[in-house]
Amino acid sequence: MADPAIDVPTASGTHAGLPSPQASEAPLAVIEAVSKSFPIAGTQRRHQALDRVSLALARGEVLVIIGPSGSGKSTLLRTMNALERVDSGRITIDGTVLTDRGTDLNALRARVGMVFQHFNLFRHRSVLDNIVLPQCAVLKRPRAKALAHAQELLERIHIAELAQRYPSELSGGQQQRVAIARALAMDPVLMLFDEATSALDPETVGGVLDLMKSLALGGMTMAVVTHEMGFAREVADRVIFMDAGRIVEEGPPHHIFEQPEEPRTREFLEQILW
Amino acid sequence: MTTWLLDYYNWRVVALYLDEFSRGLMATLNISAIALVLSLIIGTGLALARMSTRPLIWRPVAAYIQFIRATPLLVQIYIVYYALPYLLPFTLRWDEMWLGIFALVLHTAPYMGEILRVGFESVPQGQVEGAKAVGMNALQRLRYVILPQGFVNTVPPLLGQTAILIKDTSLLSLITVFELLSAGMIMNSQRIMPTESFMTVAAGYLLIYALMLVLSGWVSRRLSGPAWSVRQP
Numbered sequence: 113m114a115d116p117a118i119d120v121p122t123a124s125g126t127h128a129g130l131p132s133p134q135a136s137e138a139p140l141a142v143i144e145a146v147s148k149s150f151p152i153a154g155t156q157r158r159h160q161a162l163d164r165v166s167l168a169l170a171r172g173e174v175l176v177i178i179g180p181s182g183s184g185k186s187t188l189l190r191t192m193n194a195l196e197r198v199d200s201g202r203i204t205i206d207g208t209v210l211t212d213r214g215t216d217l218n219a220l221r222a223r224v225g226m227v228f229q230h231f232n233l234f235r236h237r238s239v240l241d242n243i244v245l246p247q248c249a250v251l252k253r254p255r256a257k258a259l260a261h262a263q264e265l266l267e268r269i270h271i272a273e274l275a276q277r278y279p280s281e282l283s284g285g286q287q288q289r290v291a292i293a294r295a296l297a298m299d300p301v302l303m304l305f306d307e308a309t310s311a312l313d314p315e316t317v318g319g320v321l322d323l324m325k326s327l328a329l330g331g332m333t334m335a336v337v338t339h340e341m342g343f344a345r346e347v348a349d350r351v352i353f354m355d356a357g358r359i360v361e362e363g364p365p366h367h368i369f370e371q372p373e374e375p376r377t378r379e380f381l382e383q384i385l386w
Numbered sequence: 387m388t389t390w391l392l393d394y395y396n397w398r399v400v401a402l403y404l405d406e407f408s409r410g411l412m413a414t415l416n417i418s419a420i421a422l423v424l425s426l427i428i429g430t431g432l433a434l435a436r437m438s439t440r441p442l443i444w445r446p447v448a449a450y451i452q453f454i455r456a457t458p459l460l461v462q463i464y465i466v467y468y469a470l471p472y473l474l475p476f477t478l479r480w481d482e483m484w485l486g487i488f489a490l491v492l493h494t495a496p497y498m499g500e501i502l503r504v505g506f507e508s509v510p511q512g513q514v515e516g517a518k519a520v521g522m523n524a525l526q527r528l529r530y531v532i533l534p535q536g537f538v539n540t541v542p543p544l545l546g547q548t549a550i551l552i553k554d555t556s557l558l559s560l561i562t563v564f565e566l567l568s569a570g571m572i573m574n575s576q577r578i579m580p581t582e583s584f585m586t587v588a589a590g591y592l593l594i595y596a597l598m599l600v601l602s603g604w605v606s607r608r609l610s611g612p613a614w615s616v617r618q619p
Contacts, residue, residue, distance in 0.1 A: 195515060222521025232516030236534050246520035249530060291516075298520060 140302060140333050141169040141192060146201030146211075148187055161187040163357035164201070169302070169335060174328045176344040176365075177337045179354035180380060185337045188354070189304050192335060193224040206301050222250050225295030229307040231287045233279040239290050240266070240275040243297045251298065258297070265293040269323060285316025289323055296327075303327065305336040341385060345369055353377045400582050403573045410569030411590050417483065417565060418552045418594075421490040425551065426544075428491060429498030430533070436503050451496040460557055463489040467561040486558035494551050501547060505540035506532050538609050545602045552594055556587075566590045 146165050149158040161184045169175055177185040190196040191203060194210050194217045202211050208220050233242050240262055247258035266272040269289040271282075279287050288308055295303060305324065309317045321343050328334055328347045338344060344351055344365055351368040353361045353376075361374045372378045392398065400407075435447040454462070466489035471478045477485065509532050517527040556567040570587035574580050 193519060195518060218518075218521045218523045220521075221519055226519035228512065228515065228519070230512050232512040232519070234513065234516065234531060236538070245530060246522065249526050250521040294520065 137171055139168040140171045140173075140206055141335075142202075142204045143167050143188075143192070144202040144204075146188075146191060146198045146203060148184075148191065148196060148198050160357045162191070162198070165354075165357070165359055166201075167352065167359065167362070169333060171333055172331045173349045174332075174334045174336065174347055175350050175352065176348035177335065177352045177354060178339070178341070178344060178368075178380075179352075179360075183354040184357040185354045186306050187357075189226075189306050189335055189337050192302070192304055193221050193226050195226070218250070222246075222298050223301050225292075225298060225300035225303040227288070227291050227295055227303070227305045227308045229311050231279070231284075231291040231311075233287055233291055233294070235279050238276050238278055239271070239282070242279070242290060243294050246294060247297050261297055262293070265297055266290075269293050270319075283316050284312040285319045288312060288316075288320045292320070292323055292327075301333065303332055303334045305334065305338065307337055307339070309338065309340055339384065341369070341381075353380065355380070394581065395585060396579065396582055399577060399579060400573075400586055403569065403586075406569040406572055407566070407586055407590065410564065410566035410587075411593075413483075413564055413568075414552070414555050414566040414590070415594065417487055417490070417555050417558065417563070418548075421487050421494060421551060421555070422548055424487070424491045425494040425498045426502075428495040429502055432495055432499030433503035433506055434528075436499065437506065451500065454493055454496045459489075459493050459554055460560070462493050463557055463561060465489075466492065482561050482563050483558075486555075486561055486563045490551065490554060490558070493554070494547065497547050497550075498544065501540050501543045502536065505538075506536035508539050509535045541605055541609060542602070545598065545605075549595060549598055552598070553591060556591075 144166050146162055147160070148162040149160045151157075152159050163184075165184070165188060167175075177188065179185045187196055191198050192205065198211055202209060204210070205220060205224060208215060210217065210220050233239075234245065237245060240259075243262035243265060244255070244258045247253045247261065248255055251258075253261070263272065263275070266275055269292065271286055271289060274282060274286065279290070282290065292303075292308075308324070309320050312320065317340070321340060324334070324336070324343070325347050336343075336348070346365075348365045350362060351365050352359050353368060353372070353374070355376050361368060361372060361377045368377065369381065372381060432447055432451070435443050436451070438444045463486065467482070467485050470485065470488070477488070480488070513531050513535060514527060517531045522530065555565055558565055559567040559571060567587050570583040573586075574583035577583070
């Protein structure tokens, strides 16, 4: 069931001052009528986490997904690198249909970066190793090249001096920046952020958001689940509001935040903004 | 002087058998080390098989583990020593030491496996998802994340099981393997001095145990660094 209402905005002009990405190209990610349900513990019933969700993500687009907890926004994000398998529907990322049987999911995940709420850095490896190991193990990069790449990224996230520390010795914000660097080291075509700042102390949130902003400005395609409305307003090309496993409303940030049409969106924003 | 002690522990006679005892000690250490390494390798395999979602894999392994738990080690040793060469003719060429090691591994690997399984299962799901998200396949997740992290969680119980393994090697004297206890039995049969014979054997095991304690202290210190702190956000 294709949804003709999907409106893929051409990315031109969304990042002021940057050359527009190939705006006329096919979308980088296409999600078609994806449904997913989970069994509810102790009952025979199932919770419908995603209910025939469709959307498309253009190259270079920054999509922010907002919604109350349990609305399916994290599940949607996790289907995009197959950490959750879908019950039905179809997901295509950069030409790879990841809902097909026989698709090499590991190869796909290597090209889709994911940043988790709780970082999920390898806690038994140093900061540097966290960034080097996936490059060597998965991409088979020579160690010298992987090291150089890691050093460069560590400098970019301003924690080169912590390279030999272990994740548990870093603040939450530093860990999250390392987690972003680890994902970037794989040269992803798409970055997924699953409430990347929700578990952070308030004073460390800014650094992570700044890094995400600089990625967006650099033309990275991003899907971001967040409660940071300021970030959504400032950085998003498009905002999606989800509730009960469906996309209730979508549009550019000024539309969603200033003139939401759906009562459910308005209600949610009133709760979260005040 | 201390000659009164000779009535209770005649070290002068023990000294004559020092060569036997030291060869026995070395044999015990040798058998233990080989059995330990093999048990850890096979135990890791059993733990992974036991964690499989396929009944065809985990059920036979679970049955094997229960069989080992339910039967005495000495019975298992006798089955291996007397019956195995009939069941598996190629083991006819093995000497009694290798048959003994086979029995010890058969017995110890499931215990090690159960300890390791708990360790592997205690690796947080987030660590596994982090590995998945960068594209690691199942084998790489195992090698780079689950095995190293799971193993560390299990070092104390593994050391305990190793101490049991070392003591269990004494049972191999019953299938004519020469080890520490055999040295004591040789001395006792020639001199009929049970105190000297077996107290010396006990002291040998005590010595190994003391070495184990030093080793385990060293291992825990090595693993108490920031790399292994379990603090989760």
